[in-house]
Amino acid sequence: MFSRSTARYFAVCSTSFRPLLLPSAFSSAVPRPALFLFPTRPSPLSKAFSASTFRMAQQFKLKGLDKLDLQELEKKEVEVEGIEGGKVLLCKVGGQVHAVNANCTHYGAPLKLGVLTPEGRLTCPWHGACFNARTGDVEDSPAPLSLNAFDVIEKDGGVYVKGKAADIKGGKRTVNIKTTPSSQEKVVIVGGGSGAFGALLKLRELGYKGHITVITHEGYPIDRPKLSKALITDASKLYLQPEEWYSEGSIEFFPDTVTSVDFDGKTVQTKTGKSLPYTKLILATGGTPRQLPLPGFKDNQLGNIFLLRKVSDVQNIVTAVGDKGKKIVIVGSSFIGMEVANALAKENSVSIVGMESAPLERVMGTEVGKIFQRTLEKNGAKFYLNAGVDSALPASKLANTVGLSSVGAVKLKDGTELEADLVILGIGVFPETTYLRNNPKVQLEKDGSIAVDENFAVKGLQDVWAIGDIATYPYHGPGGNGTPVRIEHWNVAQNMGRAVGELIAQPGSKPKPFIPIFWSALGGQLRYCGATPNGWDELVLKGEPENNKFAAFYCKGDTVVAMASMMMDPIMVKSAELMRHGKMLSKSDIQSGKDVLEAALW
Numbered sequence: 373m374f375s376r377s378t379a380r381y382f383a384v385c386s387t388s389f390r391p392l393l394l395p396s397a398f399s400s401a402v403p404r405p406a407l408f409l410f411p412t413r414p415s416p417l418s419k420a421f422s423a424s425t426f427r428m429a430q431q432f433k434l435k436g437l438d439k440l441d442l443q444e445l446e447k448k449e450v451e452v453e454g455i456e457g458g459k460v461l462l463c464k465v466g467g468q469v470h471a472v473n474a475n476c477t478h479y480g481a482p483l484k485l486g487v488l489t490p491e492g493r494l495t496c497p498w499h500g501a502c503f504n505a506r507t508g509d510v511e512d513s514p515a516p517l518s519l520n521a522f523d524v525i526e527k528d529g530g531v532y533v534k535g536k537a538a539d540i541k542g543g544k545r546t547v548n549i550k551t552t553p554s555s556q557e558k559v560v561i562v563g564g565g566s567g568a569f570g571a572l573l574k575l576r577e578l579g580y581k582g583h584i585t586v587i588t589h590e591g592y593p594i595d596r597p598k599l600s601k602a603l604i605t606d607a608s609k610l611y612l613q614p615e616e617w618y619s620e621g622s623i624e625f626f627p628d629t630v631t632s633v634d635f636d637g638k639t640v641q642t643k644t645g646k647s648l649p650y651t652k653l654i655l656a657t658g659g660t661p662r663q664l665p666l667p668g669f670k671d672n673q674l675g676n677i678f679l680l681r682k683v684s685d686v687q688n689i690v691t692a693v694g695d696k697g698k699k700i701v702i703v704g705s706s707f708i709g710m711e712v713a714n715a716l717a718k719e720n721s722v723s724i725v726g727m728e729s730a731p732l733e734r735v736m737g738t739e740v741g742k743i744f745q746r747t748l749e750k751n752g753a754k755f756y757l758n759a760g761v762d763s764a765l766p767a768s769k770l771a772n773t774v775g776l777s778s779v780g781a782v783k784l785k786d787g788t789e790l791e792a793d794l795v796i797l798g799i800g801v802f803p804e805t806t807y808l809r810n811n812p813k814v815q816l817e818k819d820g821s822i823a824v825d826e827n828f829a830v831k832g833l834q835d836v837w838a839i840g841d842i843a844t845y846p847y848h849g850p851g852g853n854g855t856p857v858r859i860e861h862w863n864v865a866q867n868m869g870r871a872v873g874e875l876i877a878q879p880g881s882k883p884k885p886f887i888p889i890f891w892s893a894l895g896g897q898l899r900y901c902g903a904t905p906n907g908w909d910e911l912v913l914k915g916e917p918e919n920n921k922f923a924a925f926y927c928k929g930d931t932v933v934a935m936a937s938m939m940m941d942p943i944m945v946k947s948a949e950l951m952r953h954g955k956m957l958s959k960s961d962i963q964s965g966k967d968v969l970e971a972a973l974w
Contacts, residue, residue, distance in 0.1 A: 429536050432453060444464055461483050483503075489973050498899070499863065501513065555582040557581075563656035565840060572873065579877065583622070592612070599682075601892070632808075635833055660801055661681050676795065677795045678795070697721075702725065704726065704800070705724050718752065723792075740917075763783045766778070766780055779792050802819065803819060805842050814832075827872075827875055849933070901944050912927060915937075923937045929959075930958045
């Protein structure tokens with residue numbers, strides 16, 4: 373018998389519309405009880421190299437393959453005869469060849485370009501989604517669904533996979549888990565973002581039979597990164613799962629806002645006066661965009677000044693922009709501001725105001741920040757850096773009351789006035805924990821976040837976890853040494869949620885250390901892994917930065933604590949796996965010319 377190797381890794385975890393009260397159900401990605409693996413004994417007629425699920429299936433020949441001659445840790449994408457567009461990915465792990473769907477269930481990246489590890493982790497080359505190469509199970513977000521796994525058979529001078537044609541062509545495993553809660557357990561999730569989705573997904577995946585209630589005024593969980601990157605206005609195109617999926621899984625969405633929590637009585641109180649009991653509580657309220665407490669900005673004094681957090685924010689921005697040709701001022705040169713600028717600069721006059729000497733300087737460094745600046749400048753954007761904002765000015769100088777006018781300009785501290793038809797603020801978020809500020813049971817951190825342990829459990833409380841933007845947790849990645857860190861990454865939030873869902877569904881399980889991953893669209897696809905809670909003191913830049921093709925290694929002493937890349941996939945996900953194994957190359961290694969993609973994971 374060989375191991376199922378479900379390897380419960382979480383890599384590290386913070387929303388859509390039409391808030392509804394749904395008895396909601398859950399069709400999930402991973403059918404735990406229905407999937408077992410057994411060794412298959414070769415016969416004179418056939419030789420099976422891996423097993424998937426027990427079900428009636430056909431055998432399909434793999435095109436152009438007469439035998440299985442893969443090397444250990446080799447991946448090979450192969451077409452399936454008789455199925456238009458059908459492909460599988462063969463992976464050799466532990467001396468056996470396994471077959472799964474060929475593309476990531478997140479955005480469809482070809483997994484043949486990803487990374488396969490000795491324990492059978494198959495990682496997407498784009499955004500770090502990870503699958504079990506033997507079973508197809510999701511191991512790390514942001515993949516919402518698992519891959520199908522297929523028997524591999526070598527016989528009669530050919531290689532075949534055994535499975536259903538729909539599973540081969542469909543590319544993802546959709547299992548109908550209709551749940552009627554049969555337990556008195558009640559999980560209440562406060563917040564409806566990425567972390568909440570990860571938690572409820574994992575709970576139902578693992579067969580949790582208790583009640584699940586999500587309290588959020590924003591509706592069903594959405595693919596939030598698309599808001600700033602693509603300015604999508606249709607919430608239904610952003611849903612991580614359709615409405616009926618939640619209904620089938622008996623996941624109730626409660627359209628309200630939590631105002632306080634009674635941790636002794638195990639109840640949460642809402643804005644509409646409701647009191648909801650829980651046996652387990654997950655706090656996942658995310659972040660609230662910061663505003664400028666300056667003349668013209670504060671108290672909604674002027675129109676056409678926007679934040680960006682929700683679909684309604686994007687709808688308002690797109691309406692204000694209209695067709696094209698608008699003067700747009702973006703305050704903030706970090707990720708949200710830069711992504712929005714990238715989306716709008718080609719057809720509008722965009723000015724970006726930043727306090728640093730280069731965009732993203734605090735996170736990415738001056739040298740890398742200048743790469744993004746040059747890219748956006750080529751698209752027509754103008755930068756005003758090392759700049760502070762003084763005020764927002766009304767469009768109509770004749771208005772007796774500022775509130776009667778829309779914004780007409782942003783005035784900088786040096787006196788410069790930037791004309792504006794609209795202004796977008798991208799100056800960060802603060803943890804949304806206002807409902808806990810006066811709670812004697814919780815001591816908030818200075819930034820308003822909640823301190824949690826390695827299991828994301830809130831310190832000093834029973835049966836309470838905090839995840840996503842509001843959670844400060846001990847970081848054990850390279851250079852971390854348990855330093856408390858708060859990370860505002862969508863992917864991190866979802867992996868935190870998956871970890872907590874597993875802890876609740878399977879008491880006694882233990883999450884494993886994680887490596888944070890995020891991505892951004894800045895004239896090209898930026899990938900990043902690692903974290904710098906203790907800072908970094910040197911940047912080693914490789915590649916062709918003048919062509920937006922580079923790998924940047926952020927070092928503390930001789931330790932590479934984080935890395936970023938553009939146009940060099942899969943170097944980021946390989947770096948993340950090396951970091952997770954404690955095998956990441958050192959600064960000295962990188963400087964001497966050693967290649968991350970050639971580095972061993974064992």
